[in-house]
Amino acid sequence: MALRGPFTRLLRSTLTSGQQNRAHSxxxxxxxxxxxxxxxxxxxxxxxxxxxxxVERLTNLEYPVHDFGDLSFQHLEKDEHxxxxxxxxxxxxxxxxxxxxxxxxxxxxxxxxxxxGDHSLAIGSVAGHAQxxxxxxxxxxxxxxxxxxxxxxxxxxxxxxxxxxxxxELQDKMPDVPGFSWMKPFLAxxxxxxxxxxxxxxxxxxxxxxxxxxxxxxxxxxxxxIQRVMEVTLDHLLSxxxxxxxxxxxxxAFDPSLAPATGTPVNGGLTYREGIYITEEIHNTGLxxxxxxxxVNPTLAAGPEAVEATASLAxxxxxxxxxxxxxxxxxxFREIPAPKEDTEQLRL
Numbered sequence: 001m002a003l004r005g006p007f008t009r010l011l012r013s014t015l016t017s018g019q020q021n022r023a024h025s026x027x028x029x030x031x032x033x034x035x036x037x038x039x040x041x042x043x044x045x046x047x048x049x050x051x052x053x054x055v056e057r058l059t060n061l062e063y064p065v066h067d068f069g070d071l072s073f074q075h076l077e078k079d080e081h082x083x084x085x086x087x088x089x090x091x092x093x094x095x096x097x098x099x100x101x102x103x104x105x106x107x108x109x110x111x112x113x114x115x116x117g118d119h120s121l122a123i124g125s126v127a128g129h130a131q132x133x134x135x136x137x138x139x140x141x142x143x144x145x146x147x148x149x150x151x152x153x154x155x156x157x158x159x160x161x162x163x164x165x166x167x168x169e170l171q172d173k174m175p176d177v178p179g180f181s182w183m184k185p186f187l188a189x190x191x192x193x194x195x196x197x198x199x200x201x202x203x204x205x206x207x208x209x210x211x212x213x214x215x216x217x218x219x220x221x222x223x224x225x226i227q228r229v230m231e232v233t234l235d236h237l238l239s240x241x242x243x244x245x246x247x248x249x250x251x252x253a254f255d256p257s258l259a260p261a262t263g264t265p266v267n268g269g270l271t272y273r274e275g276i277y278i279t280e281e282i283h284n285t286g287l288x289x290x291x292x293x294x295x296v297n298p299t300l301a302a303g304p305e306a307v308e309a310t311a312s313l314a315x316x317x318x319x320x321x322x323x324x325x326x327x328x329x330x331x332x333f334r335e336i337p338a339p340k341e342d343t344e345q346l347r348l
Contacts, residue, residue: 026063026322027110028054029101030070033094035087036120036159039263041299046070046115048261048298049318052311054115057319066110071097082178084156091158092179095124099183102128106290113318116294118263119146120159122248123183126166129290130186133244136289137191137237138166141278142250143266145197145204145215149173152203159295160201163192169211189213193233195278196221196253199266218268226274230281244289247282249317251295251310261301261310272313279321293318 030046050067058065073094082088098114102125105112114125119142130136140146140163147163149170150156164170165180166187174185194215200208208215214236216229224232237245252262255269270278282288293314301307316324 024063025110026058026065027105027108027112028065028067029098029105029112029114030068031073031094031098031114031117031121031125032070033073033117033121035075035090035094036118036162037157037263038086038155039297039300042116042118042263042295042297044298045117045294045296045314048296048307048311049115049293049314052308052315054315054318057315057324058322061319061323063322068101068105071101073097081156083150083175085150085153085158085161085177086156088158088177089179091120091123092177092182095121095127095180096182098124099128099131102290103131104128106132111288111322112290113322114290114292114294116292116296118159119248119250119292119294120157120162121294122146122162122292123158123165123180125290125292126246126248127183127186129244129246133289134186135241136187136244136246137193138163138187138246138248139193139195139233139237139278139282140248141195141253141270141275142248143196143199143252143269144250144264145194145200145208146250147204147207147213148201149203149207150175150177152201152207154201164207167192167211170207191237193236195229195233196270198268199264218270221270221274226277230278234281234285238285238287242285242287245282245285245287247279247288247291247321249279249291249293249321251293251314251317254313259296259310259313260306261298262295263297263300264295272316275313275317276320276326279317280325283321283323288321291318291321 032043034043079089148161149164168185171185189211198218251259256265298307
């Protein structure tokens with residue numbers, strides 16, 4: 001990447017070691033969960049992503065890959081609405097379970113890859129990561145800000161409120177949602193950057209502006225270019241110190257023409273090249289410690305081709321976050337092979 005600025009020049013000079021950061025193992029955690037929103041089918045996302053060849057792709061990158069299967073979530077029979085928030089206790093309990101799993105994975109030295117499921121699962125994924133890495137920063141790639149509170153959310157769906165549970169600055173704005181007594185806010189507003197926004201609710205816009213959260217809408221990406229967006233993102237998050245990155249990637253950040261099998265598509269999204277550039281730049285820091293890939297919903301696709309396209313795109317996002325490059329770097333060749341004597345004889 002063509003980094004500019006005092007910090008980014010310094011970071012660039014140290015990134016060659018990050019390119020070799022493949023000694024880390026990967027822990028895949030499936031989270032087949034859909035109660036953070038009202039459209040069923042997203043619980044089948046982890047299987048669709050695996051079926052698209054995720055494990056094979058990461059294994060080809062020479063990572064030790066540990067697929068720990070899917071977490072088993074309990075759906076409570078009696079889970080009354082809180083205000084107009086559906087399934088609060090079920091969502092809270094699922095995130096508590098996921099938080100423990102991610103914390104154990106990161107604590108064991110793995111890079112955690114959580115496959116959703118809906119984006120409410122980021123509450124537990126980021127919280128579990130923060131238990132091991134309290135100084136982490138968060139890059140949220142999404143068409144939506146997911147920073148409503150129960151008081152501002154038009155729908156009440158918790159997949160649109162994930163970030164509000166994390167932020168210390170919103171602690172006095174959040175009611176005590178049943179099911180979430182296990183967690184406390186752990187993230188400062190300055191430690192979050194959004195990329196790809198294009199469907200922000202009025203209450204979310206007020207929160208973003210009042211807290212001074214760094215975000216890049218699709219208009220910003222059009223105006224600045226994705227290279228500059230990533231330069232500013234990494235400067236903002238890493239100029240004070242290098243620290244672990246959590247990437248939370250909603251597949252609906254992409255344009256629906258690329259990712260049709262998702263629950264809340266919004267036209268005018270990221271191109272393939274923009275999305276993959278984001279993940280390549282994050283990998284190049286050598287600081288990615290955990291990531292989420294969420295909101296792949298196979299049941300909403302028009303046909304099997306749409307499912308395959310969306311799930312394959314999810315695999316590309318994960319693989320490029322972990323070192324797959326478009327330059328064709330292949331670990332099988334460490335040096336240019338030279339002909340051997342027996343090869344010369346065969347030519348004769």
